[in-house]
Amino acid sequence: MSAFTAALGRSFDLVDMPIREQRPPFWRWLVRRGFPALARALYFRLMQFRALRIVPHVSGAAAIYCENGDQWNGFVGLDMLATVTALKPFVKPIRTFPFSINPATPDFLTPALLRRGLGGLDLPLTARDVISLEVLRSLDIEARLVPDCVHWLAPVAAAVAPMSGRDPERILIAATGTPSKLRTTLEAAVRRFEGRPICLVTTCEREDGAVYAEIAARHGIEWMAPMTWQDLVAEFKVARVVVTNRLHGLILAGLAGAPVLPVCDRKKAEAYAIETGVPHAARDLDAVEPELVEAVARDREAVLACTARYRDTCRAALEAWLL
Incomplete structure (x- = not known):
């Protein structure tokens, strides 16, 4: 964050995501029982509701940057997607730092859900590697290749x-x-x-x-x-x-x-x-x-x-x- 502050001449505040269960047993049980769509829908709604807790902390921001690694995957991906869609009415734009996304991600999150969540962010998205770029473009989401921010060091x-x-x-x-x-x-x-x-x-x-x-x-x-x-x-x-x-x-x-x-x-x-x-x-x-x-x-x-x-x-x- 200090590198970005020095480069852009702007201040950044860190705001944590809503508290989440790292391994939500009920939703994972639904997936194992053959109800992944129900698990996704319930968990997504819950995380959208929890995300509203941080609205007072971000509503006055000029922009939000989602800082994450390859966490647009699995239930953590649902956390991210639910959070950004919940915050979208309150803050524009919402951008991402360069990130990775696994080619297997659409198998669980589904292309439609990813297009809804990621496609609602400020475009183009910033993929930090060629594999992630290919995944995003396969979802018809506008993206470009931007290296990982650690190179700034x-x-x-x-x-x-x-x-x-x-x-x-x-x-x-x-x-x-x-x-x-x-x-x-x-x-x-x-x-x-x-x-x-x-x-x-x-x-x-x-x-x-x-x-x-x-x-x-x-x-x-x-x-x-x-x-x-x-x-x-x-x-x-x-x-x-x-x-x-x-x-x-x-x-x-x-x-x-x-x-x-x-x-x-x-x-x-x-x-x-x-x-x-x-x-x-x-x-x-x-x-x-x-x-x-x-x-x-x-x-x-x-x-x-x-x-x-x-x-x-x-x-x-x-x-x-x-x-």
Whole structure:
């Protein structure tokens, strides 16, 4: 937010969404029982009603920007769509920061619901990757490609000093996923790299910290949860290779000048691999073999050339969009 404030010369206030159930049991039960349309309709109406709580906080705003990652999906997507449609009569325009949307999203939210909600926002929408852009255009929603806002941090990232006292040969693994799958795949990856200097890095301790701590303790390896994005960049600057399926892990590794191996079991990571044109990528964490990581290290200059070109292109495009 400070980057946008500095760039635009305007102030931004953060307003949280209405309180929501992360895993609404009743509605998920309806879906499992074969009533997804009823589940969607009931939940959508409930969230529209809850969204009215924040009307007093936003009614005087010149505009609303929806800040989110790929959360136009599942029940969280219903939260977002219900909120923006409820607020639309009170605030215009309602815009989005560059965001991702999974190709599977219309399977649950339906194209009609997405067109109603997303199509009611200030157009064109800003898709932050080529896969999301294709999804939005397939729904006949006007959209354009605008890079992720984290690219705006490039000058600040360049000034971050490398973390001292670190082994420059270490391999950093920053992967995420559902806890059960992550535990299995990360465990297997750690075993494959036994005897090599590796470190597990979570970019969201709340989501992955317990799994990382468990595996690190079992194998006697280091794991960490950097407190700030600058700390993460400092760690990335002292790494042989960064292995990650986190979009912001990929972007920040690029800003840090670290050779990166995208793990493409998440659409955002897959889009990053496509857009940067890096010479190596893994389909999932199971495909991350020592030989593949060594290939990334061997082709370090080629990888860095791809990520540097992508960084500069995205920075220019984001600047044009902001200003």
